[in-house]
Amino acid sequence: MDRQYEGMKMHTILQTATRLGSARRSMHALLLFLTLLFANTAQAQEWHYTVRPGDNLWDVSTRYLSAVDYWPKLQALNGVTDPEHLPPGTKLRIPVAWLKRLPAKALVLAVQGQVQALIASTNKRVAVDPGLFLHQGDILGTGPDSNVTLKFADGSRVLLQADSELRLAILNARGQTPFVETRSRLEKGRADSEVTPRTTGAGNRYEIWTPAAHSAVRGTRYRISMDPTTATSRLEVLEGRVELQGGRKTRSIPKGFGTLAETGKPPLVPVALLPPPPLGELPPLVSRVPIRWSFPAVPEAAAYRAQVAPNEQFGFPLKAGQSCYR
Structure with a gap:
């Protein structure tokens, strides 16, 4: 009876160990996935700073980062061996979230x-x-x-x-x-x-x-x-x-x-969106006001919004936001 119990206990221990090993492998796989995911996300949100003569990690951290305490993380992220001397021209990866606002x-x-x-x-x-x-x-x-x-x-x-x-x-x-x-x-x-x-x-x-x-x-x-x-x-x-x-x-x-x-x-x-009405019949230059023009109606359109500007970019409209009903 004791041997049978010991055998059952050993079998239970082996099953538990197997489950723990499987759980650890799953956890390692999950951590690896999250690490890769974080790395890809971080890379997409990084700024690359070009080191200038005389730069060191403390100066860069003070100048650009929200806290100088970030310099050890910056050192680890970029694999810097000597934080006091940075080779000019080196590219430092800096996560945007670390930058000053x-x-x-x-x-x-x-x-x-x-x-x-x-x-x-x-x-x-x-x-x-x-x-x-x-x-x-x-x-x-x-x-x-x-x-x-x-x-x-x-x-x-x-x-x-x-x-x-x-x-x-x-x-x-x-x-x-x-x-x-x-x-x-x-x-x-x-x-x-x-x-x-x-x-x-x-x-x-x-x-x-x-x-x-x-x-x-x-x-x-x-x-x-x-x-x-x-x-x-x-x-x-x-x-x-x-x-x-x-x-x-x-x-x-x-x-x-x-x-x-x-x-x-x-x-x-x-x-x-409905297409704009054709305006090909408008005169190239208008020198008198008020300005009136007509254009073919667009099917299903109930109203039109017109802008008048001094150039084709329409960056600075002279008149904007007027509703024109047909």
Whole structure:
């Protein structure tokens, strides 16, 4: 009986050891997978710094990182043997998440009509003129038949149309690097964005939030609007692709498509945008006002939105956001 018990006990121990060994192998495989996954993610979010003569890890950490305590991690990540002497020309891999967050600014490029800004630092309203720098927390407001064009730190631009309100929620730069974080909140009205393509990795962010949804892009041209009366946000993509999130669901909107999202609900399935009306019959030069023209109607179109600008880029419209009904 004792031998039988001992045999059963030994068999149980062997089974347990086998299960533990299998669990350890599974855990090792999982850790290896997570390590590779983290490595790939980290690599996609890294900045490569070129070492200059006289640089050491402490100087680089003080200059660029959010805390000098990161230097041992920086040494380990890059396999540096002598942190006091770095060979000039060496490339250091630095995760974007380690970089300092410094305040960035938005430059007013052009103004048409009546535009005001509520300055966060003084809580005072000022008239907006070209050349004015705006900062995080400032709120822009446009009047009827008015618009304003802003340029952000990464070169991206936004055209705020008439009767709109935009708050500059987050304007950050990651140290003295090309990585910029730009997040704005459109409370009402329309905003047309031309976002600089992201050629420097995943550190850059450009987002416009609305009470109904928020958009995130990596180099594109798109329009987003917010109607507080109907609690509805509309999105139209002209170039690239935009991720629109609302109601805990994200939709990817490709070029030539649009969608809408009501507050608290997910964005609708994207639909193809209608083509613009042909304008080939318009005169090449208009020297007298008022300006009137006609064009063939587009099937299914209920209204048209026209912009008049002094050049083909339409960066600084003289008139924007006018609805033209047929």
